[in-house]
Amino acid sequence: MYSCTSANSGAATRVGASSPRSADHPEFITQNPQVRRLLAQADRVAESPATVLLTGESGTGKEVLARRLHRRSPRRRASFVRLNCAALPEGVLESELFGHEKGAFTGAVRQHLGRFELADRGTLFLDEIGAADMRVQLRLLRVLQEREFERVGGAETLRVDVRVIAATNVDLREEVRKRTFREDLFYRLNVVPLKLPPLRQRKGDIPLLVEHFIRRLAAQNGCKIRGIDAAALNHFLAYPWPGNVRQLENALERMVLLANDSLLREEDVPEEIIYWQDEEEPDLSQRDFKEARNSFERHFLCEALHRHRGVISQVAEDVGLSRKSLYAKLEHLDIDYQHYRT
Known part of the structure; x- marks a missing residue:
């Protein structure tokens, strides 16, 4: 049994305060050398104004790392503003990034400040940057080069001081080859590339993550869950986690909410994790x-x-x-x- 509180027998293994996690990296709950090196690199970069490109599969923690970079930067007292470029259709993304003037288009009944203005003197995190269309890419390139832009429908040139952190789960070099992503913008974004590994490549962190999430989820939901048994944990270790840490957290939340016991057991594990080979x-x-x-x-x-x-x-x-x-x-x-x- 892996317990969140105490080891009740000789057969139990406690994953708690003595676990080999890094106290300096609580957001990542890791003992993986590759991730520790990555976090050390990120901490060195945080003090600079350089643009950072975070790559990795969905759910690997790119936004967590972006927020860490902001917190450890000289901009920490200013805003951290995020925008998922894939969540907005063409046209709307441009307006959300750069803002628009009243009457710029049908429905623009008032002036709207874009994310660049909201992030002035702070950090702008652009998630799923590969989803931006060519028009938006060109405007992004100008902001990165000149630190200036106009709102949609506006004539006034606005200057901003923003540190941009972009993230993607696609291969932007391949998108450049396919001519769906501007090469000049790629190099502007890729000043400091940081790649997060998928969870299946750092399975030694799974017991630590499981303990962390059980503690937090049990506290949030008022559940008296004290740990997970070995059979259930073995399924977690065998599963490839295509959704990475986010999927792991979601699976544990479901288990914590539906558990009939104070210990998470094999019968609580979602079927898609047990029977993933199928x-x-x-x-x-x-x-x-x-x-x-x-x-x-x-x-x-x-x-x-x-x-x-x-x-x-x-x-x-x-x-x-x-x-x-x-x-x-x-x-x-x-x-x-x-x-x-x-």
């Missing part, structure tokens, strides 16, 4: 052709869902199916695409 790996031992084909298709589509974080339109384009055909195939193979939206 979806993630094709079963080549199948003797029946139809079953073997289904196994391959399941693996193929799950990989695509993972790459595109469950966004059906992107998956359909990637695999060459219509949205209707893709939905039908997912239903036939019993794949829950919502699971990948983490």
